[in-house]
Amino acid sequence: MVGGYSPAQVTDWLMPGKNLFLTIHVLGVACFAYIVARRLMPLLRAERDPRFDRPLARLGKVCQFWVGQWKHPRYKTAGTLHILIFTGFILLATRAFTVLIVGISENFVMPGLSGEAGHIYNVITDYAATVVFLCMAVAVIRRMLFRPARYEVPARFGKGHKADAIFLLALIAILMVADSLFAAAKSAGQSQQGQPLESLAVLSLPWLLQVALASASLPTLGNLYFGAYLLHEVTFYFLLCYRPFGIQFHVETSLFNIYFAKLDHGTLKPVKWGVSDEHLDQVKSFGVKTFENFTWKHILDFYSCADCGRCSDNCPADTVGRPLSPRFITIKARDYAYRHYPMFGGVANGKPLIGDIYSEDEIWSCTTCGACEEECPLLVEYIDKIVDLRRGLVDDGKVPQSLQKPLKALESRGNPYGKMEKKRSDWVNAKEFQQVCCVKTVGKSDVAEMLYFVDSITSYDARMQSIARATAKILDHSGENFGILGAAEKDSGHEARRFGEELLFTALRDRNVEAIKASGVKRIVTADPHAFNALKHDYKDMPPVEHISQFIAREVKAGTIKFNPLENGKDVYTYHDPCYLGRHNQVYDDPRDVLDAIPGLKRVEMTRSRDRSFCCGGGGLMLFYEPKEEQRMSVKRVQMAVDAGANVIVTACPFCMTNMEDAIKVAGLEGKMTAIDLTELVDQQIAREAQKAA
Amino acid sequence: MEILVCARRVPDTSENEIELNRARNDIERDELVYSINEADNYAVEEALQIVARVGGNVTVVTVGGEDDEEILRREMAMGANHGVLIVDEAFAGSDGRGIATILKAFVQKHTYDLILTGVQAEDGAAQVGGMLAALLDYPYASLVNSIAVLEDRKLKISREIEGGNKEMNEIDLPCVLSIQTGINEPRYVGMRGIRAVASLPIPAFSASELGIDPGAVGQAAAKVKRVDYFVPVMGKGAEMLRGSREENVEKVLELVAAKGGLK
Numbered sequence: 023m024v025g026g027y028s029p030a031q032v033t034d035w036l037m038p039g040k041n042l043f044l045t046i047h048v049l050g051v052a053c054f055a056y057i058v059a060r061r062l063m064p065l066l067r068a069e070r071d072p073r074f075d076r077p078l079a080r081l082g083k084v085c086q087f088w089v090g091q092w093k094h095p096r097y098k099t100a101g102t103l104h105i106l107i108f109t110g111f112i113l114l115a116t117r118a119f120t121v122l123i124v125g126i127s128e129n130f131v132m133p134g135l136s137g138e139a140g141h142i143y144n145v146i147t148d149y150a151a152t153v154v155f156l157c158m159a160v161a162v163i164r165r166m167l168f169r170p171a172r173y174e175v176p177a178r179f180g181k182g183h184k185a186d187a188i189f190l191l192a193l194i195a196i197l198m199v200a201d202s203l204f205a206a207a208k209s210a211g212q213s214q215q216g217q218p219l220e221s222l223a224v225l226s227l228p229w230l231l232q233v234a235l236a237s238a239s240l241p242t243l244g245n246l247y248f249g250a251y252l253l254h255e256v257t258f259y260f261l262l263c264y265r266p267f268g269i270q271f272h273v274e275t276s277l278f279n280i281y282f283a284k285l286d287h288g289t290l291k292p293v294k295w296g297v298s299d300e301h302l303d304q305v306k307s308f309g310v311k312t313f314e315n316f317t318w319k320h321i322l323d324f325y326s327c328a329d330c331g332r333c334s335d336n337c338p339a340d341t342v343g344r345p346l347s348p349r350f351i352t353i354k355a356r357d358y359a360y361r362h363y364p365m366f367g368g369v370a371n372g373k374p375l376i377g378d379i380y381s382e383d384e385i386w387s388c389t390t391c392g393a394c395e396e397e398c399p400l401l402v403e404y405i406d407k408i409v410d411l412r413r414g415l416v417d418d419g420k421v422p423q424s425l426q427k428p429l430k431a432l433e434s435r436g437n438p439y440g441k442m443e444k445k446r447s448d449w450v451n452a453k454e455f456q457q458v459c460c461v462k463t464v465g466k467s468d469v470a471e472m473l474y475f476v477d478s479i480t481s482y483d484a485r486m487q488s489i490a491r492a493t494a495k496i497l498d499h500s501g502e503n504f505g506i507l508g509a510a511e512k513d514s515g516h517e518a519r520r521f522g523e524e525l526l527f528t529a530l531r532d533r534n535v536e537a538i539k540a541s542g543v544k545r546i547v548t549a550d551p552h553a554f555n556a557l558k559h560d561y562k563d564m565p566p567v568e569h570i571s572q573f574i575a576r577e578v579k580a581g582t583i584k585f586n587p588l589e590n591g592k593d594v595y596t597y598h599d600p601c602y603l604g605r606h607n608q609v610y611d612d613p614r615d616v617l618d619a620i621p622g623l624k625r626v627e628m629t630r631s632r633d634r635s636f637c638c639g640g641g642g643l644m645l646f647y648e649p650k651e652e653q654r655m656s657v658k659r660v661q662m663a664v665d666a667g668a669n670v671i672v673t674a675c676p677f678c679m680t681n682m683e684d685a686i687k688v689a690g691l692e693g694k695m696t697a698i699d700l701t702e703l704v705d706q707q708i709a710r711e712a713q714k715a716a
Numbered sequence: 717m718e719i720l721v722c723a724r725r726v727p728d729t730s731e732n733e734i735e736l737n738r739a740r741n742d743i744e745r746d747e748l749v750y751s752i753n754e755a756d757n758y759a760v761e762e763a764l765q766i767v768a769r770v771g772g773n774v775t776v777v778t779v780g781g782e783d784d785e786e787i788l789r790r791e792m793a794m795g796a797n798h799g800v801l802i803v804d805e806a807f808a809g810s811d812g813r814g815i816a817t818i819l820k821a822f823v824q825k826h827t828y829d830l831i832l833t834g835v836q837a838e839d840g841a842a843q844v845g846g847m848l849a850a851l852l853d854y855p856y857a858s859l860v861n862s863i864a865v866l867e868d869r870k871l872k873i874s875r876e877i878e879g880g881n882k883e884m885n886e887i888d889l890p891c892v893l894s895i896q897t898g899i900n901e902p903r904y905v906g907m908r909g910i911r912a913v914a915s916l917p918i919p920a921f922s923a924s925e926l927g928i929d930p931g932a933v934g935q936a937a938a939k940v941k942r943v944d945y946f947v948p949v950m951g952k953g954a955e956m957l958r959g960s961r962e963e964n965v966e967k968v969l970e971l972v973a974a975k976g977g978l979k
Binding site: 302 | 728730731732733747749751794901902903904905906907908909911912961
């Protein structure tokens with residue numbers, strides 16, 4: 023048809039297809055609108071989630087994580103590819119819209135892009151299309167030949183996603199070729215007809231195609247022009263309507279997912295947004311039991327996942343072979359949504375997720391370390407979902423036997439070990455310690471300026487009591503007027519909350535808040551990052567809270583704390599970032615600054631450090647849980663320290679310490695590796711005499 | 717099926733440091749934390765699972781004081797339909813037979829198809845279940861670790877035999893079974909569950925209401941009396957291994973194998 027048609031002007035070549043193109047436009051947009059409307063259905067039935075506040079902070083996130091692609095360089099190859107593709111897409115967006123309109127109105131020029139500006143834009147987008155095309159080629163080769171391990175789908179999670187990924191990459195490649203061919207045929211035709219020429223960017227894909235088409239006949243060029251347009255049009259709308267069925271839906275959703283992302287680190291979502299603690303009793307069902315119990319944002323997360331596998335690649339639970347892989351928490355939920363909210367017909371819902379797409383072990387396997395969230399380029403949230411699923415399990419009484427005793431003990435004794443309340447402050451009575459440091463219990467007759475919140479493990483565990491004594495001695499040395507709550511202190515409830523026992527947490531919190539307020543202290547310090555996080559984020563209206571590493575770093579800077587040089591110059595130290603100090607509270611530098619202030623201390627970094635720190639295995643109730651795993655996380659972590667060339671692991675958390683010391687034994691590294699808490703090391707190296715002399 | 721579970725509140729051995737009192741005739745009970753006897757909790761869970769399969773109701777009964785309401789509420793939070801407290805000053809100091817007599821009077825005022833008890837109370841003597849069955853003239857099976865409901869008012873149960881073997885039995889209803897721990901995985905009862913049942917009524921019955929002769933129960937009628945209570949001293953034969961970890965592991969394996977613990 024077009025072959026026989028020879029218009030006087032190249033710009034008339036699309037004329038015969040005008041109605042066809044218009045039809046495709048209308049159909050394409052209508053289809054996409056319908057698909058999006060269906061995809062929105064579960065969001066409308068989901069739980070509420072107030073994410074419309076603080077627009078400036080949200081725009082900041084968009085600038086950093088969407089426009090700025092902040093997380094991408096963490097994976098160099100994939101990250102670079104993605105940044106190039108993303109930039110290409112952003113640049114090409116206007117060109118793509120122009121092309122779509124050209125089918126109906128052939129002489130259309132996007133306002134602002136006529137003349138020189140238009141020429142510059144065309145040159146840029148010629149190259150952009152070329153770069154995107156090349157990136158697709160590289161991405162396909164990576165998927166087919168290099169096959170990064172994190173893209174593989176373990177058999178228990180179903181079929182691989184490679185075919186779909188390659189298909190989508192191919193579609194984009196076709197789109198780029200069609201776009202380039204369209205420009206090349208037009209330019210070649212103009213050149214043959216001696217019309218003013220839209221010159222193409224040298225060595226770009228359109229340019230290469232134009233060179234190849236230089237001697238083609240005008241009718242052939244006309245056909246190619248028309249055909250390329252049709253191909254572009256069909257591919258564009260096919261992609262648009264196909265993406266909401268697979269891993270590329272993030273092209274549409276990512277902007278929203280990042281705008282509505284969680285703003286507050288270290289916090290947990292309440293059981294139900296808009297329901298205060300006092301009214302929790304009236305909530306009929308706790309947590310996520312069915313798909314619709316997720317909040318709309320959490321469902322948007324499911325849609326937005328790009329299946330890049332970075333979360334699971336960094337997940338300690340997945341690494342040691344626990345039945346949890348964060349990537350599949352999302353993928354399975356997305357598949358569930360697509361199955362139960364199909365494009366046509368009624369929607370099915372209301373069935374429990376546990377036993378269907380998730381298993382109990384899977385949900386209990388998470389240490390809430392936050393490595394997955396730290397890595398996700400799209401800011402998909404995991405901890406809130408895991409905790410919500412646990413709240414659902416707790417509500418249904420489905421709690422592993424190994425956790426029931428410690429939970430019950432928390433309820434009756436205020437600590438997970440079931441130890442007597444009056445023994446909570448037994449650690450202060452150690453003879454040698456009492457001779458050098460006297461710790462008062464605030465609340466009765468004694469008052470203090472600062473509260474040292476000890477928490478359960480440091481209070482009761484014979485080994486960890488050493489951390490309590492070291493902390494007290496450091497505070498004492500710094501001249502702090504501090505005290506402890508003694509028997510009035512209850513477990514912070516941090517883990518109870520993260521294990522889904524919200525009401526147990528609120529009961530513990532309320533008793534602590536009451537005791538802390540009654541004590542009249544002005545500041546709180548703790549050596550337990552979990553207690554630190556609880557006091558800082560889970561409790562309200564508390565005096566300022568610090569972790570002891572922050573306190574020490576400040577005192578070192580102020581000169582109040584000075585160190586004796588290390589006697590043994592042979593040891594090599596490495597610092598292990600506790601999850602709730604590092605990732606959840608961004609305290610990375612203070613502990614390192616303290617270590618570096620100790621004369622003669624050699625320190626190396628493990629490959630996985632700071633925000634990529636590898637969880638020790640989890641604290642609090644996780645110590646009681648008996649996971650199904652091939653290896654202990656802590657053994658893996660200790661091996662990382664060995665690989666870094668260290669023989670002393672310094673940490674700043676009693677749970678990390680417990681796990682590290684166990685791992686050193688399990689790995690048979692006794693005598694070759696030791697673990698020490700930052701407070702213990704500081705207490706050991708503090709220059710007491712020099713201080714007094716000064 | 718109407719199921720009655722006899723439960724008891726005991727000092728929680730995992731949350732207390734048990735010490736003798738000064739008079740050395742009992743444990744020091746100040747500051748003790750109590751909970752439901754562990755085996756009884758398994759019995760309630762089993763009852764709930766049976767009712768979930770075949771329908772019916774679960775009632776949990778305890779003989780004690782007002783403090784014991786706590787465990788009834790916990791079991792009601794688990795899903796038991798009713799909690800019943802049997803309380804009377806005349807019951808103080810009852811021996812096993814006394815408790816069985818009290819329970820028998822309660823059972824005879826109601827209709828139960830199945831009566832479960834824990835295999836033993838942590839501070840008890842594993843005697844009430846058997847005596848209750850005898851007093852009621854019901855069949856009895858102890859150490860039960862699985863229950864299946866058959867047709868014709870029969871149960872198929874398995875019992876744990878020394879050495880890890882199992883024995884299968886058929887037993888006619890109504891009957892009394894003592895439930896071994898490990899028969900199931902009891903569900904968790906959280907703060908929320910307990911609060912939800914906090915205001916439900918728990919009926920209490922006294923000796924006269926159940927038609928129990930006060931002379932037949934309580935301290936005066938008890939024929940088993942505790943005369944001493946002590947912590948045994950560590951005897952000979954206890955051995956402390958003080959080698960390296962590897963040596964200790966090897967030694968332990970050797971000792972366990974020598975005693976026939978490894979095949």
